[in-house]
Each structure stands twice: as C-alpha cells, then as structure tokens.
Amino acid sequence: MTLVIYDSNGYIVSRTEGLCREPIGIPFLWVDVPVGKRIKVTNGIGVNVNVTPNIAILEDIPKTEIEIVQEQVTATQDMVNALMMM
Numbered sequence: 001m002t003l004v005i006y007d008s009n010g011y012i013v014s015r016t017e018g019l020c021r022e023p024i025g026i027p028f029l030w031v032d033v034p035v036g037k038r039i040k041v042t043n044g045i046g047v048n049v050n051v052t053p054n055i056a057i058l059e060d061i062p063k064t065e066i067e068i069v070q071e072q073v074t075a076t077q078d079m080v081n082a083l084m085m086m
Contacts, residue, residue, distance in 0.1 A: 002031045010047035031056040
C-alpha cells in the first residue's frame with residue numbers, strides 16, 4: 001500500500017510505501033496500486049478531489065521498447081507459421 005499525502009487541489013506532497021504513520025489534520029489516502037498501473041501525476045496533481053471520497057488518478061504503465069519489439073516478433077512469427085502451413 002502507498003500512503004499519498006495531498007493538498008486541497010489534489011497536489012501530491014508525499015508518497016510513501018510500507019510502514020508509516022498516518023498524518024493528522026491533512027488529507028491522505030492509502031492507495032493499492034494494481035500491477036501494471038501507476039499513479040498518474042500531471043503538474044503535481046495526482047488525486048481527484050472533485051469526487052467523494054477523493055481517489056488517486058491511475059494510469060496504465062506504458063509498454064517498454066523491449067515489450068513492443070517482443071510483440072512484433074511474435075506477430076511476425078505467427079504470420080510466418082501461417083504461411084508455412086499453406
């Protein structure tokens with residue numbers, strides 16, 4: 001779990017993982033970031049304060065160049081295999 005401390009605009013002041021003390025008197029969230037996701041921060045804003053309860057803004061982690069190339073290699077190999085069966 002990640003402790004996210006933020007201001008009234010949703011600006012993330014601090015992110016801490018693991019054991020830590022919850023703050024008193026300032027807004028915070030415990031966020032369980034799923035595998036393949038990350039907290040999206042745009043200009044420091046990473047918490048949607050326009051909904052109740054406030055929620056962290058999550059986004060998919062983009063694929064790495066290696067993952068993209070691996071997908072292309074697999075697709076090419078699939079096409080070659082299909083052509084060989086003709």
